[in-house]
Amino acid sequence: FGIYYSPEALLNVGEGEKPNEPAAKQPPQTAAGSCGCNKSCTCTKGTDVGFSDLYSTGKQRKNYLLPALDGDTKTMTFLQEVVDILMAYIVESFDRETKVIDFHYPNELLQLNNWELQDEPATLDDILISCRATLKYAIKTAHPRYFNQLSTGLDMVGLAADWLTSTANTNMFTYEVAPVFVLLEYVTLKKMREIIGWSDGRGDGIFSPGGAISNMYAMLLARFKMFPEVKEKGMSSVPKLVAFTSEHVRTQTDALFLQSLNQMSDFPAQFSSSPQLSYKGFVPFFVSATAGTTVYGAFDPLIAISDICKKYNVWFHVDGAWGGSLLMSRRHRWKLDGVERANSVTWNPHKMMSVPLQCSALLVREEGLMQSCNQMHACYLFQQDKHYDLSYDTGDKALQCGRHVDIFKLWLMWRAKGTIGFEAQIDKCLELSEYLYNKIKDREGYQMVFDGKPQHTNVCFWYLPPGIRYMEDKEEKKKRLHKVAPVIKARMMEYGTTMVSYQPQGDKVNFFRMVISNPAATFEDIDFLIEEIERLGHDL
Amino acid sequence: FGIYYSPEALLNVGEGEKPNEPAAKQPPQTAAGSCGCNKSCTCTKGTDVGFSDLYSTGKQRKNYLLPALDGDTKTMTFLQEVVDILMAYIVESFDRETKVIDFHYPNELLQLNNWELQDEPATLDDILISCRATLKYAIKTAHPRYFNQLSTGLDMVGLAADWLTSTANTNMFTYEVAPVFVLLEYVTLKKMREIIGWSDGRGDGIFSPGGAISNMYAMLLARFKMFPEVKEKGMSSVPKLVAFTSEHVRTQTDALFLQSLNQMSDFPAQFSSSPQLSYKGFVPFFVSATAGTTVYGAFDPLIAISDICKKYNVWFHVDGAWGGSLLMSRRHRWKLDGVERANSVTWNPHKMMSVPLQCSALLVREEGLMQSCNQMHACYLFQQDKHYDLSYDTGDKALQCGRHVDIFKLWLMWRAKGTIGFEAQIDKCLELSEYLYNKIKDREGYQMVFDGKPQHTNVCFWYLPPGIRYMEDKEEKKKRLHKVAPVIKARMMEYGTTMVSYQPQGDKVNFFRMVISNPAATFEDIDFLIEEIERLGHDL
Numbered sequence A, B: 001f002g003i004y005y006s007p008e009a010l011l012n013v014g015e016g017e018k019p020n021e022p023a024a025k026q027p028p029q030t031a032a033g034s035c036g037c038n039k040s041c042t043c044t045k046g047t048d049v050g051f052s053d054l055y056s057t058g059k060q061r062k063n064y065l066l067p068a069l070d071g072d073t074k075t076m077t078f079l080q081e082v083v084d085i086l087m088a089y090i091v092e093s094f095d096r097e098t099k100v101i102d103f104h105y106p107n108e109l110l111q112l113n114n115w116e117l118q119d120e121p122a123t124l125d126d127i128l129i130s131c132r133a134t135l136k137y138a139i140k141t142a143h144p145r146y147f148n149q150l151s152t153g154l155d156m157v158g159l160a161a162d163w164l165t166s167t168a169n170t171n172m173f174t175y176e177v178a179p180v181f182v183l184l185e186y187v188t189l190k191k192m193r194e195i196i197g198w199s200d201g202r203g204d205g206i207f208s209p210g211g212a213i214s215n216m217y218a219m220l221l222a223r224f225k226m227f228p229e230v231k232e233k234g235m236s237s238v239p240k241l242v243a244f245t246s247e248h249v250r251t252q253t254d255a256l257f258l259q260s261l262n263q264m265s266d267f268p269a270q271f272s273s274s275p276q277l278s279y280k281g282f283v284p285f286f287v288s289a290t291a292g293t294t295v296y297g298a299f300d301p302l303i304a305i306s307d308i309c310k311k312y313n314v315w316f317h318v319d320g321a322w323g324g325s326l327l328m329s330r331r332h333r334w335k336l337d338g339v340e341r342a343n344s345v346t347w348n349p350h351k352m353m354s355v356p357l358q359c360s361a362l363l364v365r366e367e368g369l370m371q372s373c374n375q376m377h378a379c380y381l382f383q384q385d386k387h388y389d390l391s392y393d394t395g396d397k398a399l400q401c402g403r404h405v406d407i408f409k410l411w412l413m414w415r416a417k418g419t420i421g422f423e424a425q426i427d428k429c430l431e432l433s434e435y436l437y438n439k440i441k442d443r444e445g446y447q448m449v450f451d452g453k454p455q456h457t458n459v460c461f462w463y464l465p466p467g468i469r470y471m472e473d474k475e476e477k478k479k480r481l482h483k484v485a486p487v488i489k490a491r492m493m494e495y496g497t498t499m500v501s502y503q504p505q506g507d508k509v510n511f512f513r514m515v516i517s518n519p520a521a522t523f524e525d526i527d528f529l530i531e532e533i534e535r536l537g538h539d540l
Helices: A072-093 A106-112 A124-136 A156-168 A179-196 A211-226 A302-312 A324-328 A369-374 A407-440 A474-495 A523-537 B007-013 B072-093 B106-112 B124-136 B156-168 B179-196 B211-226 B302-312 B324-328 B369-374 B407-440 B474-495 B523-537
Strands: A204-208 A241-245 A283-290 A315-320 A344-347 A360-364 A446-448 A459-463 A499-505 A508-514 B204-208 B241-245 B283-290 B315-320 B344-347 B360-364 B446-448 B459-463 B499-505 B508-514
Touching: A072 A124, A072 B072, A072 B156, A106 B179, A124 B156, A124 B179, A124 B407, A156 A407, A156 B072, A156 B124, A156 B156, A179 A204, A179 A324, A179 A360, A179 A407, A179 B106, A179 B124, A204 A211, A204 A369, A211 A283, A211 A315, A211 A344, A211 A360, A211 A369, A283 A302, A302 A315, A315 A324, A324 A344, A324 A407, A407 A446, A407 A459, A407 A523, A407 B124, A459 A474, A459 A523, A474 A499, A474 A508, A474 A523, B072 B124, B156 B407, B179 B204, B179 B324, B179 B360, B179 B407, B204 B211, B204 B369, B211 B283, B211 B315, B211 B344, B211 B360, B211 B369, B283 B302, B302 B315, B315 B324, B324 B344, B324 B407, B407 B446, B407 B459, B407 B523, B459 B474, B459 B523, B474 B499, B474 B508, B474 B523
Parallel strands: A241 A283, A283 A315, A315 A344, B241 B283, B283 B315, B315 B344
Antiparallel strands: A204 A360, A344 A360, A446 A459, A459 A508, A499 A508, B204 B360, B344 B360, B446 B459, B459 B508, B499 B508
């Protein structure tokens, strides 16, 4: 720890001057007071309301908050104080005059506040100060110019729902401890299966802690379906297995052998169908087609892949963690044509639908399989002599015992927007990305990473500063171009004006990957991004 | 769906009358108004403040909440309305006059509100009504008489921290998108490792979505440590593996062969050490000792088990999901003596430390192993040319790509209580369970399930109603006793007065398992539980 690289250390690529200061759009340096309010202040707010000698709990000290007797009033005052801090932060997050981030290097940030844990309790005043400090140095993921990840934005109804979820503080394993949430999971999963196109919304499913876990659960189901003995006898009872997935898949999700799906013509030939279906001595058990790859936003041809899976009787999974939400859009859902043929689908509403993190669904076509695959009959949870319908005790459908309540925020947002509201939001983000694509595809100094209109909101491009643009030495040009995006990104974070991701891919040097999932973004924000890239990068 | 059993259907065990109505302690039937406030009212509050024609978002309708222009005021009013509902619910949850649950069977609950998802958006007024309805039928997990699960209670600072976490709405994969939370995870995991007893708190770790996932991650590490080729070549490259764990372990966490650790004398003999360490043709790679089993709260003898693991060079994991928190108590931590010898430890602060769900830590002794085992170098997240210290990009330490921010609530609670505050809280819960044990161990009509004082807060016992107590026919007695706990539990839920878990175990018929993890509980609540069991069960 303690070793880091300043942007200056990377700035040896260009010979030009330091970038110009921006004219009008630089955010005021005092935008975020450390109290979380919109003014530059010295943060005595907490002290004012008299929390400096109050404690939440502690051995030798009196407790002032619930469950302390007569703790009601102080608790409500304390929580209200926290809510005021949060509200100020929310309003600020949507304000374009505010920085996306007040960036500090890790060792600086460690010094900026006392983050250490102590034996002795801190006062409630100190707790409020910690809340303010935490938000002061946080990324404003709701900011209309934060484009850094697939999950951006902050939906007000989703947020309210997540606050309620925290307050209800329960677990999804049984109807007994989460009656409403279990019902809402049932209702919502059914609706999602209808949208996939499974007849009457029949099938099964679960919300899991994220796309990687959802995909892993799908693999477990596929393996169990083909070799049910694996549950009792373990991996040594099954042959050597192989899974297939797209070459551009986001991350490998198991230690299994992975192959490219991209050469669709080669794909069937890779299977030998007799005497036992095999590929290089392995048995194919799982094909994961990607609907929306992480970097390019590309969609695999689901119908063609499903034909092969059907022919060879291999489990067909669609990883729609990123692209699944396009099913909500009448204009864009054709990109997932064939998804209804899948045995299982991963779909993360916490990405393109802006549901607060975490919210990932695994939808499964066959009813009852999840239970058979995963149930352990833990007698302390799933008593068979309970007095209500046990089909609502869903906790035995997954490896996890307890599950966090991820359903309520999606359900309440869906209720607030309606299906057409989600559709409008998704269509808008895709329009914005088309606008960006049209803006830069023939613009001087830009080069697209792949040909044609993007299928999702991913727009991948290089920005070539004038000093590199006309270079003749191809190797040298590539080498210098590789360093451009990291420096521009570092400068964006220093200024805090916007954030966008970059990466290399295969033999391609560092390029920007724009993604748009925040409904707060506008055409002007896209214009701003391009201006900012040029402002921060023209000297490189 | 639609098939369920009413408590009446189970009531054919006893010949006596229906249980008496309780004298003073029955909660008033009108305690919870549907608006979430403490009065019996008709829920027009939402309409009063004028949300009946306001929408959050929608295609043909104007948007009134952020990110709408000038949406600030309406957003703050709306969120404040939600917070008022939550505050009323919180205050009510700690009130012993309030029901723990307003129980309805699944098909009844489906009828009690319109839970369906629509194409069209709902008004904000409808959203507020949905929030109130959701809380009306929720379990009050903070209630001082809710003893149903290992995770109970609601800490006010933890709740405030969770609200802040939702508002910050970010992901743990990189320092870039979660600078403060990544630092706090670093600080907190180090502190936890110090408490385990690892020199200078060195080692590694991660917060995962729960104990099952933490334990699975530990298994992946153990397998990789012994057979690093598994990462590239898959399971077919390694021999047949076997894991060992306690007989009374909560749930099986992998499809691997499980063996009992209880017969410690047999344990070493089960290994043959030459030519290759093996057990019935399997290679032992993982021993998971349990510190606090789910039902009995029993602790495996860690020192003795660690000696064997050391001798045979097998990974030694301690599953302290439930019991790990006793490390915070100077009075009780001896129960985990030897934990410092572990290669990995699971420790869930969301159970005994009352941190809001979810909060589970996996702590690992060897530095760097998590990264080697799991990293995929996703180039779109973990760029090697970033401008800050990359050791803070923790997302490559686990199978998951994104991780929910589970650290802030633990960190802020620790700050508010200090280590001594957690210690006091844990010691108090253990005192309460000792009080319960002493109260019932010789009381007429009670029988303990296992001998001796409980090691954790788990107290397992049978209540024998007078009609069963003196029966001579042992088989018939057992048969009838088996039906007692389910009926009492069903009645508890009908009355909503308290909740406690029951289950059978091995050849033991249904017994109550009391656990205490809610610092709001008092000696009087324990007395109430016993009175309530007798009131609801004496006729059986």
